[in-house]
Amino acid sequence: MEPVERITPSTLSAKDLPWQILWRKDRCTLCGRCTSVCPVRAIELGVHRKRALTIPPGLEERPANLFSVYHGIDQRTDPAHACVGCGMCTLVCPNGAIVPARTDESDRLRFHVNQGGEARRRGGRRNDSKSVLDRIKFVRISMLTDPALDAGRHEFELHTLLGRILPPERMLAAERDNGWTPPVREIYPLIIGGMSFGALSPNMWEGLQMGVAHLNEEMGMPVRICTGEGGCPPRLLQSRFLKYVILQIASGYFGWDEIIHALPKMKEDPCAIEIKYGQGAKPGDGGLLMWYKVNKLIAAIRGVPQGISLPSPPTHQTKYSIEEAVAKMIQSMSMAWGFRVPVYPKISATSTTQAVLNNLTRNPYAAGLAIDGEDGGTGAAYNVSMDHMGHPIASNLRDAYMTLVKLGKQNELPLFAGGGIGKNGNLAANAAALIMLGASGVQTGKYILQAAAGCLGSEGDRCNVCNIGVCPKGITSQDPRLDRRLDPEKVARRLVDVYLTFDTELKKIVAPLGRSTSLPIGMSDALGISNADAAQRLNIQYVL
Amino acid sequence: MCRLFAVTSSQPQSPVMAINALNVMKEGHDGSGVGLFLTDLGGEFEKFKNEPILSGIFSNEGIKALDHFMIDQDFMVKYKLSLRPTKPAPSGTPKRDNYVIRVYEYPAEWENLSREEIEYRLMMVQLQLRQIGEKDQSMLIFSFWPDVIMIKEVGDPLAVAEYLGLDRRDLTARVILCQGRQNTNYSINIYACHPFFIQGMATMTNGENTAFVPIREFLMSRDFPGYSGYYSDSEVFTHILHYMRNRLGLGMEMYKHIITPLKDGELARHPDGGMLRSLKQSCRPLIIDGPNCVIGCLPDKSMFMVQDSKKLRPGVVGGRPGIFAFSSEMCGLDASIPERDINLDHQPMRYETVLVRRERQEMEKWNQWNALPPLH
Structure with missing residues (x-):
């Protein structure tokens, strides 16, 4: 039999791919919507020749071939066009004729996604649905002596603090002597983590900013959003909404030319400055905005040429060590805003977190520490970094908090935890667990994308094409044809939904614990887990 | 919920007066412990102030x-x-060898020490003895301080008082704090019995402090050996008071601002909102999450009561010049000072602190909305 085409080492069949397209001829109207919407062009119009044998009864007529042609869908199988399982074809199909299905065994594609010697890069997350945070239960329920509170009717004050908080003795001395007190922000404990203008589409950014403004000004919730490394649109920099924004500076310094030039025109100080040294999704590796997404607008805001990839170095190149970098950068950033703005570093969770933390406790200008665990998401990273690098957040955060307790500085230097919070949908429970393990607040990105904008990603390597600018929902693309699929107003509305729900759920967790007057930071006696090793490691109760 | 009764009187009172008041409130304690704090002592102890x-x-x-x-x-x-009990121990009360109340003469070498140093050393002696005794349960130490006697025992308060013969003439005091314990979620341990004492001040509490663990961690990391123990979540109230007065140098008007600070929105309207906001932030780990009613006594023998906004049945203070009682229940007050003007009884609410000074002439009421005295 003659081969259809040459078979090479990387010739794959649909069965070798992680996703197979199931298409039903009897339902398909050949409208073409699926092929046009597919972000990776995994499907195309197929023209199929079909042979049917006609065998008349008796011997008078000879059997004959009847050839016919029908049109339908072909799944492409080369690695560049393998289906990513996003399901957009299903979403747009008027007749329910097409759906991607996950393969029933381990795929073969993974051995071939390095064509030309390019290791796999993608967006998304670690693709592991296991979560220690999901296993933590809240076991200390107030019963007879202190009846549980009514989450719906009681007054709650669940704000947190971002900034260097003076110990009481020094605070009183500063009050008496009219001395300097470091800036402290009273904020909502769920921060929208750093996702840059560039990683996200303009519509997505606008939607998030509108939602944050609404939450602050209409709902009275002091929600803050971090810019990520990619600068900030000048109009926002000069607006009163800047006070809801945490500006991030990272090793590429993208966008900081614009920010520095906008300083004299700022009407408000930003909420804080986050210095990114590491990111949970790709610890020890720098940021990455691939060339696909660097259009004219992004290039202008970041101060770079169009159409080139923008990798940030893994470290801040101008500094020799993290100690020096932290001290000097915190000092510089503090000075830029007249010591009125909290400045804190963000690192990826690592077994060396304690060293960084110890250093910060001795730096009177350090306003906190954000720690990003291995389950953090990203718009673009090497697959190996995402899947295999990093430290889980729970034990790292707990260690950091207990170090501060030992030093007596647990209230001075707030810890913010990120990475995998709500990755299986349990945002409030995960956040509350981390707070009771010692976090002053949490940062989340992926959950916001999923809930507020309908991101299609999952822990099963679904979609994850954020890096190449083809996001089928228009969340992470810079192509106006895709971007316009996302209505910023609706993103804003969903963001408000997310925060209101989170607030209700957080109250539903803390009220039965009898807590309402302050965020239960470090209330570890409320936590239990059904794994003895985890219980011992986190110093919480082992429950069965 | 535990029952609390305290009395401050110009005339020395027998502890049995307080025990009787507790007995009226009996349905609220379960005999898992009784504690007495006596100061401004009468009788023979007047000679050893x-x-x-x-x-x-x-x-x-x-x-x-x-x-x-x-x-x-x-x-x-x-x-x-x-x-020296002569009768058999009441049900639930262990048989003990010795209940000790001893007045000591200071070591000669302490003579020229500063007051602060003496107070520190007294506390350290108490802690050392407690530590020695904890190994084999041979010593249970409640206080070591001038003009202070503490008695604690497991059992029904009235039965324990009769057993120990607390109605004796030579055991009287002008200030008495007394608690009947309702054991809740901690095992019966006499060190969990209120009132708690540190360097001249004592408090007792009812209700549960759900923010106990972070408060304990904060106190224990202040590098002060007296902040230890914590068999009860209520011991932190005494230590917060001590931290506030002795370490921060703040007056009693700030206690409520530390344990139950005004809400952020309220602070914006307070005349000293800026300072109070900073204090709230710096003392964030000391914010309690009740419901709690705290009754305490300061080294100057002033007696106070505060409670948080969740306290659905607040404690009450009443009396007349010369004698005032602080009680977790109205019936305790009625039983102890029936002849007072009940219209002057006061239940301090969410913003208030009530204080009766050693002169015992009036109830002082402070509100968290009041302007603060200048920091000194």
Whole structure:
């Protein structure tokens, strides 16, 4: 039999791919919507020749071939066009004729996604649905002596603090002597983590900013959003909404030319400055905005040429060590805003977190520490970094908090935890667990994308094409044809939904614990887990 | 919920007066413990106002160890009062060898020490003895301080009082704090019995402090050896008071601002909102999450009551010039000072602190909305 085409080492069949397209001829109207919407062009119009044998009864007529042609869908199988399982074809199909299905065994594609010697890069997350945070239960329920509170009717004050908080003795001395007190922000404990203008589409950014403004000004919730490394649109920099924004500076310094030039025109100080040294999704590796997404607008805001990839170095190149970098950068950033703005570093969770933390406790200008665990998401990273690098957040955060307790500085230097919070949908429970393990607040990105904008990603390597600018929902693309699929107003509305729900759920967790007057930071006696090793490691109760 | 009763009187009172008030409130405690804090003492103890008094329970071995330790430290016994039960112990009360109340003479070498140093050393002696006794339960130490006696025991308050013979004439005080314990989620341990004492101040609490663990961690990391123990979540109230007064140098008007600060929105409207906001932030780990009613006594013998906004049945203060009682329930007050003007009874609400000074002439009421005195 003659081969259809040459078979090479990387010739794959649909069965070798992680996703197979199931298409039903009897339902398909050949409208073409699926092929046009597919972000990776995994499907195309197929023209199929079909042979049917006609065998008349008796011997008078000879059997004959009847050839016919029908049109339908072909799944492409080369690695560049393998289906990513996003399901957009299903979403747009008027007749329910097409759906991607996950393969029933381990795929073969993974051995071939390095064509030309390019290791796999993608967006998304670690693709592991296991979560220690999901296993933590809240076991200390107030019963007879202190009846549980009514989450719906009681007054709650669940704000947190971002900034260097003076110990009481020094605070009183500063009050008496009219001395300097470091800036402290009273904020909502769920921060929208750093996702840059560039990683996200303009519509997505606008939607998030509108939602944050609404939450602050209409709902009275002091929600803050971090810019990520990619600068900030000048109009926002000069607006009163800047006070809801945490500006991030990272090793590429993208966008900081614009920010520095906008300083004299700022009407408000930003909420804080986050210095990114590491990111949970790709610890020890720098940021990455691939060339696909660097259009004219992004290039202008970041101060770079169009159409080139923008990798940030893994470290801040101008500094020799993290100690020096932290001290000097915190000092510089503090000075830029007249010591009125909290400045804190963000690192990826690592077994060396304690060293960084110890250093910060001795730096009177350090306003906190954000720690990003291995389950953090990203718009673009090497697959190996995402899947295999990093430290889980729970034990790292707990260690950091207990170090501060030992030093007596647990209230001075707030810890913010990120990475995998709500990755299986349990945002409030995960956040509350981390707070009771010692976090002053949490940062989340992926959950916001999923809930507020309908991101299609999952822990099963679904979609994850954020890096190449083809996001089928228009969340992470810079192509106006895709971007316009996302209505910023609706993103804003969903963001408000997310925060209101989170607030209700957080109250539903803390009220039965009898807590309402302050965020239960470090209330570890409320936590239990059904794994003895985890219980011992986190110093919480082992429950069965 | 535990029952609390305290009295401050110009005339020395027998502790049995307070025990009787507790007995009226009996349905609220379960006999898992009774604690007494007596200060501004009457009777024989009037003669020893400045000498430290050791209060505790000792086994016969414990007494020997105590004598050995105190002689080594050059403390000499000046006066002692022995509680020697003659009847069988009431149900639930363990048989003890010795209930000790001893007045000591200071070591000669302490003579020229500063007051602060003496107070620190007294606390350290108490902690050392407690530590020695904890190994074999041979010593249970409640206080070691001038003009202070503490008695604690497991059992029904009235039965324990009769058993120990607390109605004796030579045991009276002008200030008495008394608690009948309802054991909740901690095992019965006499160190969990209120009132708690540190360096001249004592408090007792009812209700549960759900923010206990972070508060304990904060206190224990202040690098002060007295902030230890914590068999009860209520011990932190005493230590917060101590931290506020002795470490931060703040007056009693700030106690409520630390444990139950005004909400952020309220602070914006307070005349001292800026300072109070900073204080709230710096003392964030000391914010309690009740419901709690706290009754306490300061080193100057002032008595106070505060409670948080979740306290659905607040404690009450009432009396007349010369005698005032602080009670967790109205019936306790009625039983102890029936002849007072009940219209002047006061239940401090979410913003208030009530204080009766040593002169016992009036109830002072402070509100968290009041402007603060200048920091000094």
